[in-house]
Amino acid sequence: MSEPLTRAHLAPALLFSLVLHLLLLGGLSRFDHVRENAAPPVPETMLITLATVAQAPPPAIPASAEPPPAPVAPEPPPARKPPSQRADAPASLDLPLAGAPDSAVPAGRTTEERPPPVEEEARADVASTPVESRRDGDVIDDGRTHAYDDDYTPPSPRQMLIGEARLEFDVFRGGSLHIGRTRYHWVHDGTRYRMETVTETTGLAGLLKPLRIDQSSEGELTDSGLRPMRYEQDARQAKPADEQVVFDWANNRVMLSRGEQRSEHPLLPGSQDMISLWLEVIWRAQVGGEFDFSVASGRRYSPRWFVPDAETSSLETGFGRLLVQRIRIRAQPGDNQVEIWLAPNLRWLPVRIQFTDRKGDVYDQRIRQIEYDKRTLSATPGTTAATTSGESLTPQVPKEPDMDIPIFLR
Template identity: 30%
Template sequence: MFHAITRTVLGVCLWHSLSALAADSYPATQLAPAAELQYSIKARQSGLSIGGSALVRWQQQDGKYSIHSETRAVLVGKILDTSSQGSIDEQGLAPELFTEKRFGKPQTQTSFDRQNKMIKFSTSAETYPIKGGEQDRSSATWQLIAQARAASAHFTTGSEWKMFVAGRRDAETWTFRVVGTETIRTALGEYQCIHVSKAPPPDSRDQQLDIWLAPGLNWYPVRLRFNDADGDFVDQLLESVNKL
């Protein structure tokens, strides 16, 4: 228990030291325009190959933001429903509530109690302090997009972008690493994309997340791939973008 608490404290301290350093080095954020993005999905879950679709609604206006995402599989229906909402401050997105509903499981809530400066979970007694810049699993991608739009000259191969991210039960520092530039073919045409990868921490069974951001399309994610340690994956490819 002592070692677990020590790792948590050190991780939080390291994150806040790195975020303070980054704030001095780069512009803060430039949020992407509000939009509704539709994706096609190819996936392997529990050894079965399935197809489906995902819809992401990203909105930001008057100092507030919201992100709502629905993922549906053929014959099964909705398998994942997530939402993140909060305010916008000098560091970018400032989540207040993150909810997640997975197929066959109860909904979970992660709350960012900004009055008491504490992150709390509906399924765990863990708590983490809020000092600024913390994200949830939905807002993290859009915070990364906002950072890339504000500091594109620094968003180069090999560069790393860190943020403290809360999930369903706990939180940890995520490190996004810019892999390089790749061409991605979509239903809207081909885009030169910046490939960014978030690998799980050592000795973790967390997902690896790969994102392909298109500078020529407001830096929206044209492809996302989630890889589990057991070989299951979900691969999303952009089908359409509608301005809101």
């Protein structure tokens, strides 16, 4: 049988157990002291959390911020809204994109307000400008400027003047008294021209005071206008003396003669004589705008200013109501004041010419007949003699022709 355990037997065992525990506790303390300077172990849960954060996508841009503008083609440059409209966006979004053009839409202007390229503006302005439709004297549009065409050249008289035309006017004094007729005839071949007029009293005036005046002008047609060479006036059955004007363009001199009187003057560019001025007016009216030139007769050489109305109007004529362009011809004191009405639908031919002399007497030429381009237009009988309200219908005897005879009779 085994020997029973006694206190004597347990004492050594307890001592051994105590020593063993002391040894174990001393070794663990030294082990822990060595590991005090080492990083503490990372908990497994923390490792899992970090791995999750590393795999998560970047945080989304706040809903109030606008995405940065996407790069676009160099033309047109990308436009960005003003900073005031992007107050909520991050500051980095306001930086220009790499490779984007430096030009930007000015502050305060949105993408929709970006101005079009200069070329588009020019094309838009040209499209909105009336285009001239001049074709050898036909009706043209109101716009007569060519600000966008550096190569534009105004049409010349060769293009704008009818090759040959005959016009006949009834002449009235004071608006109602029919005293005579005036006939115009011209012809040109594109290089030279010749024009003739005949004015004579008719009816009762012709019986009481017979008068006939023939005028002629000849010269050249150039791109810049008519260039008269010689003007003559032959007065028959009347006091006015014969007149003559010679234009010396080579030496820039103009010589005037009236009866025995002679004078010479420097010749100014664009100068005309008493009847070539009508052809000059016809083609210049088609070019448009105001113009001026000097006019020579046998007794004086003075400037004239031509002022067209801003808009066309209508005029009752022997051919019916016509579209007309009125031009006022202004002269120095002592010269007659003239108004002329041109009909664009009749190749810009004159249909009325009114003269006011220095005494205030009015002489009115109203169209009676036109021949051009193998066409003949005749006024309805009696229509050219229409009177103005308030005018007397009592026949009047015209004054005896004298030095104050109207410009178209001199």
